Amino acid sequence: MAEKIVEVHTHMGSGWKVTAQVRNHHLVIDQPTATDEGANPLETFLFSLGGCISAIARMVAREERIELRGLDVHVRGEMNSAGLMGQPTDDPVGFKRIELSASIDADMTTEEKNAFLDRVCHRCPVHDNLLHPTLVEHSIA
Structure with missing residues (x-):
């Protein structure tokens, strides 16, 4: 492909x-x-994760013939802003931790919803970029 x-x-x-x-x-x-x-860049970044999870959930539900009536995704990022502000820190400049929780409106048990969310996260490109380092090259145009 x-x-x-x-x-x-x-x-x-x-x-x-x-x-x-x-x-x-x-x-x-x-x-x-x-x-x-x-929204600021950090909020937009977290919105991208929640939006991607939502779109992939719709795709997976369609493929698996699950009636997904709704999906609310809450994304919370924790960071130490010292590096962002140019101060010394041992923490990463970006988020130290990102938590994602989903409220799934579908006829599934809690166990089925957890498995569904696992399948969705596995296919989400934004989620994958957060789990695996992606080479970012920068230059002057």
């Missing part, structure tokens, strides 16, 4: 707001202490 390429080009002007046009969608990332026109 051919590899799929996903690209996003962002723009930041003189303020803190970062925008991107992704297909027909205008996305905004901002800081609450600035103009607060969008």
Whole structure:
């Protein structure tokens, strides 16, 4: 199967707001202490995980003929912001821990819901990128 390429080009002007046009969608990332026109990057990162889990859950439910009436995903990230602020720390600059819990509205036992969530997480690309190091290369354009 051919590899799929996903690209996003962002723009930041003189303020803190970062925008991107992704297909027909205008996305905004901002800081609450600035103009607060969008979620901050960390919130957006966690939203990406919850959104991906939700989309994959819909796919898996369709494939397995499970009537998935609804799914609420709660994602909580814990971090020490010292590194982010340029201070010395032994902690990672990013999240030290991410917790994900899902409330699944479907006719399944708790055990079946746990197994379903395991299958979903196993197929989620965002979840996989968090579990396995992904090479990120950076350069000046």
